[in-house]
Amino acid sequence: MAEEPSEESAPGSTERVLTRRERARAATVGEIKQAALSLMREHGTTDFRFSDIARIMGMTAPALYRYFADRDELLTALIVDAYDDLGAAVADRRDQVPRDDPGGRFHLVAQAYRGWARSEPTRFALILGMPVPGYSAPEEGPTTEAARRAMAQLKSLFYDAAEQGLLDEPTFDLDAGPVSQFVDGREDPMKLGDEADLPAVTFQAMVHCWASLHGFVSLEAYGHLDWMPEDVRDALFIASMRHIADSAGLPAPKTTIS
Amino acid sequence: MAEEPSEESAPGSTERVLTRRERARAATVGEIKQAALSLMREHGTTDFRFSDIARIMGMTAPALYRYFADRDELLTALIVDAYDDLGAAVADRRDQVPRDDPGGRFHLVAQAYRGWARSEPTRFALILGMPVPGYSAPEEGPTTEAARRAMAQLKSLFYDAAEQGLLDEPTFDLDAGPVSQFVDGREDPMKLGDEADLPAVTFQAMVHCWASLHGFVSLEAYGHLDWMPEDVRDALFIASMRHIADSAGLPAPKTTIS
DNA sequence: CGTGTTGGTTACGTTGAATAACACTTATGA
DNA sequence: TCATAAGTGTTATTCAACGTAACCAACACG
The missing domain is CATH 1.10.357.10 (Tetracycline Repressor, domain 2)
Structure with missing residues (x-):
């Protein structure tokens, strides 16, 4: 998971350049959030299913847990x-x-x-x-x-x-x-x-x-x-x-x- | 609690007297709502589980469906x-x-x-x-x-x-x-x-x-x-x-x- | 009394979150 | 170069909770 404990880019320090993997990960995280939002918009509720998100993304549901520990964590991120x-x-x-x-x-x-x-x-x-x-x-x-x-x-x-x-x-x-x-x-x-x-x-x-x-x-x-x-x-x-x-x-x- | 389901006492009409069963039913409905509320208060959320309500009341969960068609109906009543x-x-x-x-x-x-x-x-x-x-x-x-x-x-x-x-x-x-x-x-x-x-x-x-x-x-x-x-x-x-x-x-x- | 309605039960099916165990890919370093 | 570790995905599985089905007991009522 987050093995970058103290990336805290101190004020003035150069923003660390992201590795290939880090960029891919960030992109996936963004895609997950977008999928959740589009589901919410579609259904008009603040609810969503992990399985639906995964389906939209062409993945299986358990894969999402690599990015968010649980539903609440994704929800918190969206908030x-x-x-x-x-x-x-x-x-x-x-x-x-x-x-x-x-x-x-x-x-x-x-x-x-x-x-x-x-x-x-x-x-x-x-x-x-x-x-x-x-x-x-x-x-x-x-x-x-x-x-x-x-x-x-x-x-x-x-x-x-x-x-x-x-x-x-x-x-x-x-x-x-x-x-x-x-x-x-x-x-x-x-x-x-x-x-x-x-x-x-x-x-x-x-x-x-x-x-x-x-x-x-x-x-x-x-x-x-x-x-x-x-x-x-x-x-x-x-x-x-x-x-x-x-x-x-x-x-x-x-x-x-x- | 206004427990007058559909008694629609039209102005002037006599308030129909409730039978024994109807009173018992109304009491149970009230108890269910109270149980739901106390659960919500306890957890600080607007969520509740049918099974918990039933447990509080000393019943089993499916029995609640005799009173409310589903979770939404109970929620609507509470609202x-x-x-x-x-x-x-x-x-x-x-x-x-x-x-x-x-x-x-x-x-x-x-x-x-x-x-x-x-x-x-x-x-x-x-x-x-x-x-x-x-x-x-x-x-x-x-x-x-x-x-x-x-x-x-x-x-x-x-x-x-x-x-x-x-x-x-x-x-x-x-x-x-x-x-x-x-x-x-x-x-x-x-x-x-x-x-x-x-x-x-x-x-x-x-x-x-x-x-x-x-x-x-x-x-x-x-x-x-x-x-x-x-x-x-x-x-x-x-x-x-x-x-x-x-x-x-x-x-x-x-x-x-x- | 039978008989239907009501309120309860246990057993079950389904869904969806979350975990476990395993496989493939990619970065990295001796 | 290749071995190893980290990262990302899979399938299989467990668990919790909603909701349904089928059955049973009690009670009102002719």
């Missing part, structure tokens, strides 16, 4: 990939607008988040809707870590904006108690790097934005908003996002939204 | 129960405050929704987190219907408030396009009975409230907010709910919040 992919989609779209337009950035972030969920419903279900039977979410495992990274992409624009002094005063009531204490006296576990600290009230507003965005997208992804036509949902989403962006003190978008 | 239970919890708490205090009612509704999710995390996962693998969520089935009922409990206070003229102007930007047209020209599929129609802008705000509440509670239920201590989460939740209630034009709560 991590999904989070990373979502995070990347959000970051890409966000960076299409300059840093000095945090309002515009927020809008694109929200759009990307929603768009990804709609275009990849089964993968979204994989990370949003936990319970894959038998899959006991590894507490504090790699999936939690991946989720943190993805969500950090949402948050970085707030830190960015605060750093540039582009945030107005949020319309939130500042909670002078626990929240202030928490925000003021901590090592922020969500920070990506060395961003500026946020005022407590902005922190409140940021979490609120995240939760609202996530809530709308979740409801929509599970079909709980199917009773309204798509154009109504679209308009409602835009209005909601604009509203929470305002509340959080984000300036109005400079860039026209596509 | 419907969970929605109904959540809806009831929300309604109960809401009605502890008089109708002329919609601000207070909203607060209690939010509190009840969150409280239920925290006290019944596995059942919440069952209805929030997609269909269990192999479980093909019956489109437009009983679960969808149950979800509608539960969510309607959240919404009724808005209709109630509007009927009494207790709603201020929301701070939302009114979308003059699709949303207005949709709200103005429809038979509202979400109404419980003969509530007043909502202004389009209030409708927008209402969905926003729902989504925000749901988003916060979802994130929390899946542990995505575990990085902040509980008192911070509490304060943040209160502040968020107050904020969206304000945005929606709900008056400040008259009743002191417990």
